[in-house]
Each structure stands twice: as structure tokens, then as C-alpha cells.
Amino acid sequence: MKKLALLAGTALAFAIGAASGASAADKLKACWVYTGPIGDFGYSYQHDQGRLAVEKELGDKVETAYVENVAEGPDAERVFERFAREGCGIVFGTSFGFMDAELKVAKKFPDVKFEHATGYKSAPNMGLYNARFYEGRYILGQIAAKESKKALAGYIVSFPIPEVVMGINAFMLGAQSINPDFKVKIVWVNSWFDPGKEADAAKALFDQGADIIVQHTDSTAAIQVAEERGLKGFGQSSDMIKFAPKAQMTAIVDDWAPHYIKSVKAVLDGTWKAGDVWEGIKDGTVHMAEYANMSDETKKLAEETQAKIAGGWNPFTGPIVDQDGKERYAAGVVAPDGDLLGMNWYVKGVDDKLPQ
């Protein structure tokens, strides 16, 4: 299907070009590269919702194209290069693993604008954008610590990249702010997307005594297992309440639309500059699905924390001690963004050993 979409897009571009000559050139082509299928109802789905919002907002001033299911790593280079050659004005690489491939292509095509999500390498024509998901994860941690009867959560994760490690740490800091002895069991499934494995991992974690499941993988499988067992959990990327009406307590929902509209508009106006934006709860890029299936007291706490974060407070404010007992940030010190984006250590209380 992705090939069809591309073919159709190219054919359309040719048709327009042939029919009306110059008018096609006035149109800005904005292109997206997704790591998963847009039908994952998770991470890539939310990015595509952002693309659709751009189409809706800017109408016939833009045309958009996308390729889904692009493997992270060197293979992605071809896709970026093709987009650059096909006349895309701006290309969005939406996954961490595209970073090096996208950078390489950006250097080759200095006139094309690139933006990369969740990474840390940039170029004069390659900007960075990201969402402060960890803000939401801190709230999840507090909810989990309040609602878990066993003071034990299961955490399903994909790959040991800073984004994921940051999420685990924020979750634990939140949980420890309520219960210093809170524990988490971590399982790596080494995939962003395999519903079967995600379900198996959730079952293993529940069988070993966790009563709340947290995930940093993309499908609804884990929360459905929670629903089946009468236990609790959190949605990921999208509001998954339909899949788990009794189990989902809240979900971190990614809303990329405001950022994409802003960026594409800037390209149209000629004001685009390679930026480094990192938006969170305050800006609406990260928003929390309705708090449900929890006590009123927990709900109130979650809302208060959310308001505090929206007010500018950073969950990574010291004192923060790492796994080995070393103090990383003294009381009152806020971890700089650069540190967070390269995070490769666990906070105290995480039992897992970080795969290196």
C-alpha cells in the first residue's frame, strides 16, 4: 500500500505539473517518514493525524506524502533521499532510529528542509522536534504508586534509547515521590510493534505479581491483557480507553498537529529555521487522556501534578540519585535538556541492568 500511495502521489505530481505548469511549483510538498504502519493506532498513527491536520489547515497550499513501515537504520536513507529528489520542501523523520540516515541525506541536499523527531543530531537544514513525554510518565508513576496494591509495576519497553530510559526514570521518580519503596519489573521486547509479544510480556509481568502495566511499545495488546485480568494499566500514544474501559487509568497522548502546522507554515512564509523545540504538557503536544478507573484522591493528585508541570516545573529536579548511589543532581538543580536527551543511566530503585 505504501508503494501504491507513493506511486499515486508521484503520478499526481506529474499530472498536475503537466496540466498547469507553474502552479505545481507553488505548492509546498511536505513529506513524512514513519517507522510503523499508520494503522498501529499508536505512535505512527498519531504522527499521521498531525499530517492530516496540516492538510486540513493549509488546504491547497500544500500537498503531503508519506512512507510508512520504514526500517530504522541505514535502509531509511533511500526513503529520505527519494523524498528529497522528488521535490519535497520539508521532510519529517519521525523516529529516533532515522537520525543518522536523515542527517546524511540532509547534508547532501542543503536546499531541502528536514526535521527529526526525538533525536539529538542536527544540521543547518535539519531541525529537531520532540515532546516531553517524560512529563506524562512522571504522572503515571504517581498514579501507579497510589493505585498499586503490591507496590509493583510491570514496564514493557522496546529499545534502550535515551527516550525510553528517560521515561522509566521519570516514572520511577513519580512513583517514589509517593512510595519510596515502589518497585518496577522491566521487560525488553526488542520491537516497537509486535502485538503478540507485547501481550506475552504483559502476561509474564502480571504472572510475576505486578498489578499495573506500563508500556513504551505501540500496540493496544498489553492494556487488553490488563482488561482481561481485571488489573490496571496505561495507554500509549493514543487514548486506548475503548480497548480497556475498565483498565486504562489514563494515557499519554501525542498531539503533533500544532507543531507540524507551525513548521509547514514557516516554510511557506520563508521563515523556517532549523530549530530545536521540545514541547510538553504546557504546549499541548503531550496531553493526558481522561483520568479514569482510579480513586478520587489519586485523580486529584494527578490533576495537581499535571497543573504543576504545566506551570513549568520539571520532574527531573534534584535531588536525583542514580542506581549506584551517586548523586547526579543536587537538591533544586534541574537536569539540563542535553543530559535528558542522552540519558543512559537509571535512577535509584530500578532493578534492571541497562542493556548497553
Added chain:
Amino acid sequence: MLEAIILTVITAATPLLLAATGELVVEKSGVLNLGVEGMMVMGAVAGFAVTVSTGSPLLGIVGGAVAGVLTSLIFAFVTLTLVANQVASGLALTLFGLGLSGLMGESFVGQPGIKLQSLDIPGLTTLPFVGKILFGQDILVYLSFAAVFGVAWFLNRTRAGLILRAVGDNHASAHALGYSVIGVRYVAVMFGGAMAGLGGAYLSVAYTPLWVENMTAGRGWIALALVVFASWMPWRAAIGAYLFGAVTVLQFHAQALGIGFPSQFLAMLPYLATVIVLVAISGNRRATLFNTPSSLGKSFVPDR
């Protein structure tokens, strides 16, 4: 704990076993269909669509099998009637299935499914330990075992099975004896399609009641490997599927217990086990050759 692990292993192994049993019959008839993944994912989307539209997971399973058969018929027509290359056609079928299922399933993304009911026999299902394992599974789990029994009996104990094996071992002789090589292969490919479709439907109706693109996530390829692993013997396919499921599930448990292996190594284990067993089996050349269908992957054109 052991009971819980066994229950999870059963769900992980069943889709593999269903698809592998089907492919085993296909290969025994001398056809190599590499499109298992494509047929599975078509079964998954059709199973989910029918389940959600009719509200009946049982109809959904039937729908999955039908979709698998229809997809396999494309392959059968191209390779058996038009005598195209089987390897290329099979690979194309996988790509085609993945694309078409994504297109068909677009409106079903983000919809919760309905889970297939498990068996519940008063008095038996509540037995300690063995109750849920033996009497608390869903119909597809029992069907997967019935299929292993059935296929083993069919291939080794019936005349029709003998003809199918003859077609797979030497299609020229079978043809000379008056058997319809193409006809037998059509039926075998359709059976393989039905079983792969069931395996796919198991994913979207019983394993994880949801539809997302690519949800088979490579299970069709594992089923293909299992057939070779089993050296074309149904019983070994069952052992292989369960071994594979067990290693997958156990590595999650090992991680949750905090056993300090790198998770990448643990994730690699099931594949490593497959390779080791393949090496061990191929050591016994005579047994391997004896079971391998000699005409596997070769096209057949009747010479009148």
C-alpha cells in the same frame, strides 16, 4: 506460576502450529509456498472484520480461513496453472497480502475486537493445575491438535495421503499413473491457505483481539522454518511450535525475574534453538532425504 507459563506458551504456539501444519501438507505435495505470512495476515484482517461486523468470533474464524483459501488460490493459479516460479510468486504473495490487508483493515484500526470464548466445562475446567490447560482453551487450540493428528493420519495411513506424497516425490510418475498432479496440488495449496488463515485469525480474534497492520510480525516465516525444522513430520512441527513458544515466553519471565542476561541474547534464543536443531537433524542425512519431498518447488507441466 508454571500453570500460567504453560497457558501463555499455548497461545504463543498455536498460530505457528496452525500455519506450519498447513504448509507441511503443501510442501508434501511438492509445492513451496513462501506466501504463508501474506495468507496469515489476510486471515487476521478477515477474521477481525467478520468478528466485528457480525459480533461472532466463530464466524470470524471461518472468515479467516476463507480469506486464507482465496489468497492461496491466487498463488495456486499463478504457479500451477500459469507455471510461474514458486519462490518468486510466494514472496510476491506475502507482499501482496501485507499491502491488501492494510488497505482492507483501514477502517478497523482503533476498534476493539471480541475475544474468542474459551471452553468452560463445569467440574473439569476448575480442576487444579490441569483444568485450565486441558479443558479451558479456545476451539482453535483443540483444532490445531486435531489438525496435527489428522494430517499425520492422512499422510501415512490413507490412500489419498499416499497419492499426495507420490505427487510431491515424483510428479512425472504420479502423472503417468493417471493422477491429477495439478488437481492434488490445488487442494493442498488451498488447505495450506485455510490453515494459515486460521493462524492469522487466531492472532486477531483470540491472541490479541485487535487489528493493526503487519500484526503477524513475521510469524508466517517462523511457520515456514518450522516445517523444515520438523523435517516434514507433523509431530515434530507440533514440538517445534511449542519449543519456539516456550523459549519466547520464558525469556520474558527470565527478564522480569531480573536474570542478568542481555535481553537481546534472550530474544535471540528461539531462533538460535531453531538453527541448532536444524544442524542436528541434517546430521542424519538418510532420514532427512527420506522425508524431503523430491519434487519440492519444481513446476510441473503435463506432457499429455
